[in-house]
Amino acid sequence: MSRNMNKNLPWSEALKQWLTPQVLVMLLLGFSAGIPILLIFSTLSVWLREAGVSRSAVTFFSWAALGYSFKFIWAPLVDLLPLPFLSKKLGKRRSWLLLSQCSIIAAIIWMSSLDPVLGGTNLVLMALAAVFLGFSSATQDIVIDAYRIELAGEEKQALLASVYIAGYRVGMLVAGAGSLFIASYFGTDAGAYHYSAWRFTYLIMAVIMLVGVVTTLCTSEPTRAAHPRHQYSPLAYCRFLFLFALMALSFALSFFYGAHLFSGLSCLFLPILGEQGASFFVEAIHLFSALLVALAVGKMVAKTGLVPTGMLEASYVRPVREFFDRFGMRTALLLLALVGCYRISDIVLGVISNVFYLDMGFSKNAIAGITKTFGLSMTLVGGFLGGVLTLRFGMYRVLMLGAVLASITNIFFALLVGAGENLGLLALVIGADNLCAGIASTAFVAFLSSLTNISFTAVQYAIFSSIMTLLPKFIGGYSGSIVGSIGYEQFFILTALMGVPVIILVFFAGKMIKTDPVL
Incomplete structure (x- = not known):
């Protein structure tokens, strides 16, 4: 892949890129990718709690999302395994997209057919359906990531990443706040549980997933996709x-x-x-x-x-070996360190953010209105800015900007500690944090895309995206204990300091790759 970015692209040309068909395709596929995840997490948790399922049993369902963290293990299947009839008819990427999307719809319908209030076998089947949904959704993510990378050259990856993230966030909003609103509309709440309301809600989510199916059928196979390697029986x-x-x-x-x-x-x-x-x-x-x-x-x-030994080597060994051969051991390790640490500041803080808002005395309505609705809009604006800035100034400059802003905005949260229930300050902090997160996420997805080889897009990107969240989420699990030991203010400062090594890694990565300068 070419490592040159259009850092001097005029503003008018950068803005025109938003009007291409590729942008619409990635927006709709992003929306499709954002639907399933909350149907496993928060939305499902509300359903189970309303049905009287114990908290310990509810947390058991979080295991259904393990597929997102370990999707790199079966990513080689997506790259190597042809699907009967579909691969010849639709191509490698679209065939797997259609299969994963149909599997997601089937899993959601399966979940809708089960009433957790009955317990026993129904609860076990609900867990299995949730696992199937998580696996299918993670598979869809693998294919969409590969599709996006193969859809356009490196110079457009930031743009495609920004619209993908925008679509993903909107999908999450529909599956999160939207599904809760629909369930309430059909008459269920904590004091008056109605299974039929949740059944209709999940069926509606299954219908909404048809957006992804229609997009897959109407779009075309990426022209830059490597030819399928169907050389085995x-x-x-x-x-x-x-x-x-x-x-x-x-x-x-x-x-x-x-x-x-x-x-x-x-x-x-x-x-x-x-x-x-x-x-x-x-x-x-x-x-x-x-x-x-x-x-x-x-x-x-x-x-x-x-x-066959050759099949195993082609699936797991060659993608990893190619990455280290292409960059060299020293640079490859530095890049992997950057991948594993870049989002550490915002992910570690994000794990405990809602608990912090409640501890500061903010109501659930205020949290939902500011952090979800207003925060989402600022994330979309940030994604738009990230795409345009990357087209205009180059990926590593915006990557550096995102790293610096992530640390600075974490310090802003410390201001909320002593301010009490100040809605204006909360909106200011949330707005700044989400705006900067949108910029950083867009540049980072473009960065991950630039690290992949077109012959191993699904496998390599799945590995990078898994490494991206592994350490931050692992540390984030202990954020509550850390806050209990040092308090919120020191915790936010600590998360800001976590971003300092990231800034250093971005600087050296830009120099070692010898691409557009970071300063």
Whole structure:
């Protein structure tokens, strides 16, 4: 891929790029990608709580979203596995898009057919349906990311990223606030639960997903897509799929049923790492142990000759090796460090933000109105600015701008600590934070796209996007404990300081890539 950006593109030309058909396609696909995630998280949680499901059982459903964090494991299937009839008819990307979208619709309809208030088998089936929805949604994300990268050259990636993020946010708004409004309209609330209201709500969400299906059928296969590498027999592809399923099952069983083996280890590290550090360390060992079990099972099965060695190498080894060969070990490691840390400031803060607003005395209506509606509009504006600025000045300059703004806006939250219930200041802080987040997210998605090779778009981007959230979300899980120890004000300053290494990484990444200057 070319690493040159149109940093001197005139303002008029930069703005005209928004009128191309590619922009509309990515906006609609972004909307389709934003629908499912909240139907697993917040919206589903409200449904389950209204149905009288215990909090512990509700949190169990969060496991359904594990697919988003580990989608890189089956991304090679999307790149390598042809779909009978569909791949020849629609092409590699559109066939997988259609399959994933139809699977999402089927999962939502499945969930709508189950009443959690009945408990027992219904609750288990609801969990399975949620897992199926998470898996299907993560698969759709894999394909859309690859489709976006192959749809246009690197110079347009920031623009496509900005409209994709805008569509994604609107989709989340529809599936979040929109679904709650629909459920209330049909007559269900915490004091008067009605299963039929939630059934109709989820069925409406399934119908709304047809936006993605129609877009997939009406658009065309990317002209820059690499030719499908269908060089193996159908039986070999089926064996490869079986191997993947076996590894996924091994990971799930070892992670969930091995939890009790690690529950008592924290006390061994308490004197050295403290309570939070010991818990963090043990959970990391737990996670990586499950991954090692899955890899060991896969390696043992592969040795039996079930799957051709060349197929495994093409799926998992070549994409990683190509990345390190292209950039060199030193630069590749620096880029991966930047990928893993760039969003650490805003993700760690975001985990506890709603709790903070409530602790400051803001009402739920105020939080919803300012953080969701007004915040969404500022994010869309930020995404628009990020796309135009990247076209005009280059990716690394805007990437640096986003890193600096992320740290500065986190400090703004410290101002809210002593201000009490000040709606004007809350709106100012939320507006600035979301505006800057929109700019940073657009530049960062363009940056991730620029790191991929056109021959391995699905696999490489899935790896990058998984690395992007792994460390921040892991640390974010302990944000409540950190606040309990040092207070909100020091916590916000700490999250701002987390952004300083990111600024340094952006600077050196820009210099080592030898692309448009960051300063």
